[in-house]
Amino acid sequence: MSGEPLVILLVEDNPDHAELVKRNLEDFKVANTIYHVEDGEAALIYLRECGTYTSKSKFIRPDLILLDLRLPRIDGLEVLKQIKNDSSLQSIPVVILTTSDAERDMAMAYEYHANSYVTKPVDFDNLAFLLKDLGYYWLAWNKRPW
Amino acid sequence: MKYLQYLTSVHSIHRIVLITICSILIDEIFSTWLLHFLPPMQWLSEAVLDALMLLVTITPTIYLLVLRPLTHFVVKIEEEKNKLQKSELRYSQSEQMLNIVLDNFPGSVFWKDKELKYLGCNRPFAKLAGFDHSSEIIGKTEFDLRWDAVEAEKFRAADVEVMNSGKEKLHFVESMVNKNESVLWFEKSKIPLRDADGTTIGLLGVSLDITERIKGEEELRETNDYLQNLFQYANAPIITWDPSLVITRFNNAFVELSGYPAGEVVGKNIEMLFAKDKVRSSMALINEAISGERWKTVEIEIQQKDGGARTVLWNSANILSKDGSTVVSTIAQGHDITDRKKAEMALQESNELLSSLMKHSPVYIFVKEVSPVESSVLNVSQNFHEVTGVPVPKMVGKTMRELFPAEFAEKIIADDWNSFSKGTVLRVEEELNGRFYSTIKFPFIQGGRNILGGFTIDITEERKALVYAEETLKKLQESENELRQKNTELEQFTYTVSHDLKSPLITIKGYSGGLLRDLSNGRHDRFDSDLRRIAVAADKMTLLLENLLELSRIGRIVNPPSEISLNELTHDVLSLLSGPIAKCNATIIVQPDLPVVTADRTRLHEVLQNLVENALKFTCGRPEPRIEIGMRRNGSVEPIFFVRDNGKGIDPRYHETIFGLFNKLDVSSDGTGIGLALVRRIIDVHGGRTWVESEGIDHGATFCFTLQSNNHL
Numbered sequence: 066m067s068g069e070p071l072v073i074l075l076v077e078d079n080p081d082h083a084e085l086v087k088r089n090l091e092d093f094k095v096a097n098t099i100y101h102v103e104d105g106e107a108a109l110i111y112l113r114e115c116g117t118y119t120s121k122s123k124f125i126r127p128d129l130i131l132l133d134l135r136l137p138r139i140d141g142l143e144v145l146k147q148i149k150n151d152s153s154l155q156s157i158p159v160v161i162l163t164t165s166d167a168e169r170d171m172a173m174a175y176e177y178h179a180n181s182y183v184t185k186p187v188d189f190d191n192l193a194f195l196l197k198d199l200g201y202y203w204l205a206w207n208k209r210p211w
Numbered sequence: 212m213k214y215l216q217y218l219t220s221v222h223s224i225h226r227i228v229l230i231t232i233c234s235i236l237i238d239e240i241f242s243t244w245l246l247h248f249l250p251p252m253q254w255l256s257e258a259v260l261d262a263l264m265l266l267v268t269i270t271p272t273i274y275l276l277v278l279r280p281l282t283h284f285v286v287k288i289e290e291e292k293n294k295l296q297k298s299e300l301r302y303s304q305s306e307q308m309l310n311i312v313l314d315n316f317p318g319s320v321f322w323k324d325k326e327l328k329y330l331g332c333n334r335p336f337a338k339l340a341g342f343d344h345s346s347e348i349i350g351k352t353e354f355d356l357r358w359d360a361v362e363a364e365k366f367r368a369a370d371v372e373v374m375n376s377g378k379e380k381l382h383f384v385e386s387m388v389n390k391n392e393s394v395l396w397f398e399k400s401k402i403p404l405r406d407a408d409g410t411t412i413g414l415l416g417v418s419l420d421i422t423e424r425i426k427g428e429e430e431l432r433e434t435n436d437y438l439q440n441l442f443q444y445a446n447a448p449i450i451t452w453d454p455s456l457v458i459t460r461f462n463n464a465f466v467e468l469s470g471y472p473a474g475e476v477v478g479k480n481i482e483m484l485f486a487k488d489k490v491r492s493s494m495a496l497i498n499e500a501i502s503g504e505r506w507k508t509v510e511i512e513i514q515q516k517d518g519g520a521r522t523v524l525w526n527s528a529n530i531l532s533k534d535g536s537t538v539v540s541t542i543a544q545g546h547d548i549t550d551r552k553k554a555e556m557a558l559q560e561s562n563e564l565l566s567s568l569m570k571h572s573p574v575y576i577f578v579k580e581v582s583p584v585e586s587s588v589l590n591v592s593q594n595f596h597e598v599t600g601v602p603v604p605k606m607v608g609k610t611m612r613e614l615f616p617a618e619f620a621e622k623i624i625a626d627d628w629n630s631f632s633k634g635t636v637l638r639v640e641e642e643l644n645g646r647f648y649s650t651i652k653f654p655f656i657q658g659g660r661n662i663l664g665g666f667t668i669d670i671t672e673e674r675k676a677l678v679y680a681e682e683t684l685k686k687l688q689e690s691e692n693e694l695r696q697k698n699t700e701l702e703q704f705t706y707t708v709s710h711d712l713k714s715p716l717i718t719i720k721g722y723s724g725g726l727l728r729d730l731s732n733g734r735h736d737r738f739d740s741d742l743r744r745i746a747v748a749a750d751k752m753t754l755l756l757e758n759l760l761e762l763s764r765i766g767r768i769v770n771p772p773s774e775i776s777l778n779e780l781t782h783d784v785l786s787l788l789s790g791p792i793a794k795c796n797a798t799i800i801v802q803p804d805l806p807v808v809t810a811d812r813t814r815l816h817e818v819l820q821n822l823v824e825n826a827l828k829f830t831c832g833r834p835e836p837r838i839e840i841g842m843r844r845n846g847s848v849e850p851i852f853f854v855r856d857n858g859k860g861i862d863p864r865y866h867e868t869i870f871g872l873f874n875k876l877d878v879s880s881d882g883t884g885i886g887l888a889l890v891r892r893i894i895d896v897h898g899g900r901t902w903v904e905s906e907g908i909d910h911g912a913t914f915c916f917t918l919q920s921n922n923h924l
Contacts, residue, residue, distance in 0.1 A: 079718070079878075081718040081721070081722070082714070082717060085718075085721040085722070088725065103878040104876075104878065134710070137874065137877065138864075138865060138876055164709070167705075167706065185717045185721075
């Protein structure tokens with residue numbers, strides 16, 4: 066995927082937080098295309114659409130999903146669960162972005178097979194670094210509950 | 212004549228004897244005649260003739276003297292001759308008489324000559340010997356008679372014995388087979404017949420038929436044996452003793468009873484049969500009984516040889532002497548009632564135990580006779596009056612309908628028969644006069660009667676305790692549920708706080724960091740917007756904190772409930788919101804007859820305000836916005852209050868989500884998302900429920916709530 070812009074689906078209800086993520090990605094010149102949705106329902110709609118019409122759709126299948134847990138309509142854990150239960154989507158890496166480091170959230174996130182869990186505010190230097198080498202991202206940034 | 216008379220009166224008349232005696236009599240007459248007359252010539256010997264001739268020749272005087280008297284004698288002889296003729300006649304008559312006598316003699320008489328040939332017999336003997344007439348027997352021997360050779364020889368042997376010994380054989384008993392094969396018994400006497408010289412000339416036999424007597428004796432012996440056996444082998448112990456209390460007889464049953472062989476007892480004093488300490492009382496009983504003619508039945512304890520004791524029911528009779536004046540013996544018969552006595556004792560003990568049980572039982576016990584239509588009391592424990600209020604003696608025989616209230620009685624009767632007819636143990640709980648009872652009923656048949664037994668315990672206290680326990684448990688469960696709910700709420704609160712309160716802080720931190728980087732990079736174009744973001748985030752934080760505080764207050768501070776007219780309250784709320792309503796140009800419809808409810812006025816105001824504000828928020832800007840405030844019942848007891856709008860509507864998937872703290876369906880909409888959470892919280896505190904009804908997007912929404920039923924009556 067190097068050379069091509071990284072397609073990221075950002076699921077974040079707080080516009081300020083979304084802006085922070087976008088800015089950081091820009092600042093560090095990560096070649097990216099960010100699709101931003103504000104709630105869980107919208108995220109699932111996006112993912113289902115891109116899954117169905119990969120090439121023709123306006124929705125492009127993301128290379129990475131940055132998923133906030135606290136979301137309107139359908140919360141992040143439910144979104145994560147549906148992604149990981151959907152055979153066409155489960156291969157997309159999901160990084161949980163959350164304001165809370167509550168154990169319950171972390172435990173649930175891993176139970177639903179989140180690929181990583183990041184507590185906000187994100188250390189964007191590190192995020193950028195990892196984004197450059199996505200394949201090793203979780204090994205370095207994983208913040209597992211154990 | 213004197214002889215004749217004598218002879219006819221002689222015990223054993225034998226014709227030959229008579230004849231002999233008669234001959235002797237004739238001889239005497241002849242001798243007398245000789246004394247008076249010269250004997251005829253032919254009767255005199257030569258010497259005597261010579262002497263007589265001498266006398267005649269020599270002494271004519273004497274002759275004369277003798278002749279005259281002789282003439283006289285001749286006359287006399289004639290007279291005597293006549294006399295003799297008369298006597299012979301009489302003799303002939305007496306012979307006839309003799310035959311008559313012999314023939315009627317109640318015994319058989321025969322006589323034989325020396326050769327043991329029969330010379331004659333009387334009619335009974337002739338018949339016995341098989342002849343029609345006595346004369347037929349003359350000249351016969353024993354072997355010519357009816358009996359067989361063996362018998363004949365037996366008879367002959369006896370004859371020979373008498374003949375040889377010359378001694379009479381008197382009163383010996385012999386049997387003989389009769390013509391009809393029956394055995395006859397005779398008492399016989401055989402006497403040798405002697406002539407005047409004492410020479411044995413024959414045999415006289417006399418037999419008396421004693422068959423009847425023998426039979427009698429046999430019967431008597433049999434009876435005796437029978438009685439002896441009866442005595443000996445009777446099942447009942449029998450004992451006899453003499454007037455000096457010495458035991459005379461002791462039967463087998465008594466041996467068995469006492470363990471003493473008869474030999475160890477007979478001849479001993481009867482006292483040996485009693486235990487030492489009971490001799491006096493036993494003897495007293497015996498003496499008392501003996502003094503009367505017949506014992507009354509008394510119980511006596513017999514001590515066994517091995518020391519054991521048997522209780523015996525005794526009766527006895529005295530055996531009196533012939534004249535009835537003295538007791539010669541006492542016979543006693545016992546009946547061993549030891550086992551019966553033991554059984555009686557056991558039964559009595561068992562009965563006493565049962566009575567005691569019935570008397571002391573703290574459990575109510577009853578025994579009833581049951582039928583499909585009625586049950587009646589056979590027995591109840593003494594404490595049963597506590598249940599019925601009726602003294603126990605008066606309860607016996609009473610029916611259920613007589614003892615209990617009608618409905619209760621019917622139930623008992625039905626239960627009783629149910630248990631009995633199915634043959635199963637029945638456990639029931641019953642309530643009577645405010646007390647609770649637990650009863651176990653069980654059926655059985657006794658003496659052909661349908662019986663139901665049962666035990667009842669008063670479980671009122673336990674019941675109270677149980678009810679209390681149940682209530683306590685219910686309360687505990689309620690508190691637990693409440694606690695769990697509180698816990699969940701707390702978790703939710705923590706979660707919300709950790710996410711939503713941190714969110715503005717992240718914004719502030721993120722943008723302040725960005726500002727610092729921009730400053731160092733000399734980039735100024737986003738200072739304004741970033742600082743504004745920081746300020747808005749701070750404000751948001753403040754608002755969130757205020758909301759949280761308010762929410763937490765709802766759970767802790769409850770204003771005292773008051774009576775509130777919902778129409779008035781609605782009016783207040785609408786007045787407060789008149790500005791936004793006017794701005795939206797919304798139509799507000801209020802049901803005019805809303806009830807008066809009891810609630811926390813301030814909180815209920817908050818509920819209505821939030822719901823109306825919410826409705827305004829999602830109807831504003833849409834065509835003909837309309838909001839209805841009303842009440843419906845939907846067939847339920849509790850009234851349902853509602854705020855209905857024709858606004859945006861809510862996807863059914865999110866009907867529950869929207870009540871969550873800080874949950875918003877649209878990021879862009881105003882507010883923190885506390886409104887519905889507050890509504891739910893307030894209604895919860897009032898014991899009511901909250902929900903939303905909406906068919907989906909663009910179908911409007913109806914927010915409903917109830918209040919605890921006693922709050923609006």
